[in-house]
Amino acid sequence: MTNRSGRDLAEIRADFPILAEEHHDGVPLVFLDSAASSQKPQAVIGAIADYYRHTHANVHRGIHKLSEAATAAFEDARRKVRRFINAESRREIIFTRNTTESINLVAQSWGRSQLKPGDVVISTVLEHHSNIVPWQILAEEIGFTLRFLPVREQGQLDLAEYERILREERVRLVTVAHVSNVLGTVNPIAAMAEKAHDSGALILVDGAQSVPHMPVDVRALDVDFYAFSGHKMLGPTGVGVLYGKRDLLQAMPPWMGGGDMISHVSLDGSSWNELPYKFEAGTPAIAPVIGLGAAVQYLQELGMEWVHAYEQQLTAYALERLSEVPQLELFGPSAAKEKGGVAAFRLADHHPHDVAQLLDAQGIAVRAGHHCAQPLHHHLGVPSTTRASFYIYNTEEEIDALVAGLYETLRILG
Amino acid sequence: MENLYREIILDHAREPRNWGVLDPADIDYEEYNPLCGDRLRITIRIGEDEIIDGLGWSGEGCAISQAAASMLGEEILGKSLEEVKAWTRDDMLALVGIPLTINRVKCALLSLKALMIGIYGQKIWDRMEMEDED
Ligand SMILES: Cc1ncc(COP(=O)(O)O)c(C=O)c1O
Numbered sequence: 001m002t003n004r005s006g007r008d009l010a011e012i013r014a015d016f017p018i019l020a021e022e023h024h025d026g027v028p029l030v031f032l033d034s035a036a037s038s039q040k041p042q043a044v045i046g047a048i049a050d051y052y053r054h055t056h057a058n059v060h061r062g063i064h065k066l067s068e069a070a071t072a073a074f075e076d077a078r079r080k081v082r083r084f085i086n087a088e089s090r091r092e093i094i095f096t097r098n099t100t101e102s103i104n105l106v107a108q109s110w111g112r113s114q115l116k117p118g119d120v121v122i123s124t125v126l127e128h129h130s131n132i133v134p135w136q137i138l139a140e141e142i143g144f145t146l147r148f149l150p151v152r153e154q155g156q157l158d159l160a161e162y163e164r165i166l167r168e169e170r171v172r173l174v175t176v177a178h179v180s181n182v183l184g185t186v187n188p189i190a191a192m193a194e195k196a197h198d199s200g201a202l203i204l205v206d207g208a209q210s211v212p213h214m215p216v217d218v219r220a221l222d223v224d225f226y227a228f229s230g231h232k233m234l235g236p237t238g239v240g241v242l243y244g245k246r247d248l249l250q251a252m253p254p255w256m257g258g259g260d261m262i263s264h265v266s267l268d269g270s271s272w273n274e275l276p277y278k279f280e281a282g283t284p285a286i287a288p289v290i291g292l293g294a295a296v297q298y299l300q301e302l303g304m305e306w307v308h309a310y311e312q313q314l315t316a317y318a319l320e321r322l323s324e325v326p327q328l329e330l331f332g333p334s335a336a337k338e339k340g341g342v343a344a345f346r347l348a349d350h351h352p353h354d355v356a357q358l359l360d361a362q363g364i365a366v367r368a369g370h371h372c373a374q375p376l377h378h379h380l381g382v383p384s385t386t387r388a389s390f391y392i393y394n395t396e397e398e399i400d401a402l403v404a405g406l407y408e409t410l411r412i413l414g
Numbered sequence: 415m416e417n418l419y420r421e422i423i424l425d426h427a428r429e430p431r432n433w434g435v436l437d438p439a440d441i442d443y444e445e446y447n448p449l450c451g452d453r454l455r456i457t458i459r460i461g462e463d464e465i466i467d468g469l470g471w472s473g474e475g476c477a478i479s480q481a482a483a484s485m486l487g488e489e490i491l492g493k494s495l496e497e498v499k500a501w502t503r504d505d506m507l508a509l510v511g512i513p514l515t516i517n518r519v520k521c522a523l524l525s526l527k528a529l530m531i532g533i534y535g536q537k538i539w540d541r542m543e544m545e546d547e548d
Contacts, residue, residue, distance in 0.1 A: 060517060061449050068515040075516065079548050089547040250540060264446035273448040274543050 003310070004303035012302075013393050015041040027363035030398045035181055035209060035342050035389030036367050037231045040295075044234055047294035048287050059286055060260060060277075074286055077293025078276075084296045085226065086217040087243050091275040094242040094249070095289055099208040100130040102227030102242035103175070105279060106204050107134040108255040110225075110248065111173070117143035120169045122201075124149040124157055124187075125379050126180045129372040131206045135175065144172075151379060155183035155332040155339075162192065166199040174203045178210035182373050182387065183332030184315075184339030186210075193222045202248070208232055209340050212391070213311055215304040218243050230288060235295035239288035242279070249275050256281040307392055311341040314390045318343050318399045325406050331380055341390035344371070347406060350413050352386040358409040359386075364402055418512055419477065426481035431488050436470040443532025447524050449517065452479050456487075456528045464495040471528075476521055482510050483525035490529070499534060501526065503542055 003012075013019050016039045023029040031039060051073065057066035059074045075090070082090045096102045115121070121135055125148050139146045147165055150158045157176075165171060174196045179186050189205055196203040204225040210216055211226075212233035218226050225248070230239040244252075254261055254272055258281035263271040272278045299307060316336035322328055327348040333339045347355050352368035359366055367387045370377045377383060388402055435442070439457035446453055452475035459468030469491045471483055489509060490498050506526040507514065514522055530539045 062517060068517055071516045082548065089544050091544060091546075246544060260448075263448045264451070271446075274540070277448070 003306035005301045007302075009393075009395060013395075015043065015298075016393050017042060017045070019393060023363040023365070024361070030364040030401050032388040032390065032394065032398065032402060033365045033367050034212075034391035034394075035232070035340075035387065036371075037237070038212065038234050038391055039393065040236065040291075041234055041298050043298045044236065044291045044294045048236060048291040051287050051290045056286070058283055070286060073290050073293075074284070077289045077296075080293045080296045080300075081241055084216075084300065085211065085243060086219050088219065089246055092243055092246050092249065094244065094276045094279045095284055096227075096240045096242050096279075097238060097285070098229040098231070098240035099128075099206060099227045100240075102225075102240050103130055103204065103206065104134045105242055105255055106175075106225050106227075106244075107138050109252045109279070110202075111135070111138050112142070112255075113253050115142050115144045115172060118170060119144040120147055120165065120171045121145070122147050122149060122162070122165055122171055122174045122176075124176050125151050126155070126157070126183060126185060126373065126376045127175075127177055128181055128206065128208065129374070130208075131175055131177060132375065145169075148375070149176075151183075151185070151376070154334065155180065155185040157185070157187055159188070159192075163195060166195055166201065171196070171199055171201040174201055175206070176203070177206040177208070178216075179207075179213070179340040180332070180373075180376070181209045181342065182344045182371050182376055182385065184342040184344075185333060186338060186340060189223065190221050193224075197222070209342075212299075213340055214308040224248055230292040230295065233292075233295055234298055235292035236288040238285045239292050241292075246275065249279070254278050254281070258282045260284075302392065310392060311390055312336050314394055314396065314399065315339065315341045315343070317396050318388065318390065318402075321399055321403045322406075325403060325410075327410065328406065331385060342387055343389070344385040344387040346382055346385060347409065348413070350409070352384045354413060355386045355406075355409055358412060359402070359405045362401070362405045362408060364398075364405045366402070418514075420512060423477060423481040423510075423512060426484040427477035430471075430480055430484040432469050432471060432484070432491065434470045435472050436468055439468070439470075441532045443528055445524060445528035445531060447475070447479065447520050449520050450476075452476065452521065452524060454479065454483055454524050454528045456483075456525065456532055458529075458533065460495065466490055466493055466495065466498065471525070473524075475524065478510070478512075478514075478518060479521040479524045482506070482522045485509055486525045486529065495533065498529070499538070501530070503545060 055069045057070045059071040078090045193203045202224040205223045207228040211228040226243040231237040261281040263273050329346045331344045356368035369384050436457040440460045441458040444455040454473035456471045461467035510522045
């Protein structure tokens with residue numbers, strides 16, 4: 001399968017200036033940590049620089065040409081994001097700082113106004129902390145019950161347990177990651193959404209690890225809320241997105257007050273601006289939003305089908321090569337088809353920090369730790385793992401380098 | 415610039431038609447522009463066959479928002495509630511008839527917003543706003 005733009009891997013790699021830098025003197029960079037944050041193509045870096053160089057002014061209120069141009073570019077990025085995830089309206093696209101803030105928005109606005117003692121919110125054991133802690137804070141305050149779906153052998157959610165809880169308890173919300181950032185498990189969101197709705201519950205999906213890597217259609221999935229981060233999808237830090245169905249967003253109270261989000265303010269009270277501005281208090285991250293627009297365009301020029309297919313091919317190759325390494329234990333689904341582009345593993349009983357450090361010395365950037373998923377690591381019975389993750393600019397040669405690096409690590413650590 | 419401040423706009427802004435609120439009125443509603451704080455109050459009397467047979471408005475705002483309110487008032491006076499309900503954002507922008515940049519569209523729509531919410535309630539306006547989907 002070739003990508004839509006017809007460009008080859010070398011050309012794609014050349015779009016990312018950082019990939020041409022030396023990691024250490026004379027050691028090239030092998031970047032295998034995109035699940036934490038991706039690198040940025042020149043199209044994104046340039047869009048941000050151009051904006052600051054030529055167009056910057058505050059958005060929405062200005063009458064002068066710069067403010068009009070900044071507003072137009074800002075809103076154009078919102079339209080690009082709308083089309084990217086196939087939301088019905090640009091008004092359903094709320095810009096936040098990141099996935100974490102998007103989830104907190106739902107917790108603080110929808111959750112705080114809707115959840116009552118005795119209600120149940122279902123989350124899962126494989127969530128990132130950002131989809132656990134906001135609900136714990138709120139549960140503590142309100143007194144609703146938080147349930148966590150267990151995961152089975154290969155990292156799949158226990159769907160029988162899911163259906164049981166939905167049937168037997170007063171579930172108001174299901175909040176679940178589309179793709180696990182450690183195991184790579186791809187959860188069956190469309191089916192889970194249907195079951196949640198059948199029980200009268202809503203579903204919030206953490207799309208931090210899905211939107212960057214596969215086609216996502218929020219209407220086909222029929223999800224109520226969908227959260228993701230710009231920085232994991234070739235965009236800049238400082239911008240994330242919350243998608244929400246308009247009727248839900250319309251009925252929700254604001255969670256932050258200030259400029260931009262009001263319709264009218266007097267000292268006796270205020271009324272709220274229309275969507276999406278009701279949830280965008282204060283001056284937004286204008287340059288990051290414009291950068292995100294450029295990132296979305298870049299991904300669309302390649303085509304998300306291709307992005308997904310290419311990453312699966314890389315992941316299959318990585319799983320095969322890694323399984324050759326002695327004393328290496330992989331976590332998560334063993335078939336690349338069933339997982340996102342991540343490989344979390346333990347190497348003998350060496351601490352992941354040592355493994356990552358020795359790989360780094362060889363120019364290979366991976367992540368070590370609990371990856372903000374401590375409950376999942378507890379379930380796996382290990383305190384931490386080493387994680388390699390892949391994106392459009394990675395190559396099979398880089399995976400070979402990782403494998404060679406692991407042999408070298410074993411040689412040094414014994 | 416002349417495009418934006420064409421004679422017809424200036425004429426309506428200088429001499430707004432149907433200026434001044436009606437009392438009593440069947441509909442009396444005030445709306446704000448969140449971007450600049452402009453205010454627009456619209457009052458309406460409804461006669462036989464649900465025909466708008468009285469209309470008056472007042473407000474503070476820029477030439478565009480005032481002229482738009484004046485033009486809208488002239489346009490709908492004598493029309494039925496059913497006819498008015500069919501109005502869209504695009505109809506309003508066409509009526510005002512000047513090329514508006516993104517931050518000024520709200521100015522031109524303020525009176526329509528007040529009218530629609532005043533007569534039919536918030537929901538219909540939310541729906542009209544949503545028409546600007548993409
Ligand atoms: C699955 C998942 N959810 C949420 C997050 C949090 O993203 P952010 O730090 O951008 O809010 C991450 C990022 O590490 C993630 O992988």
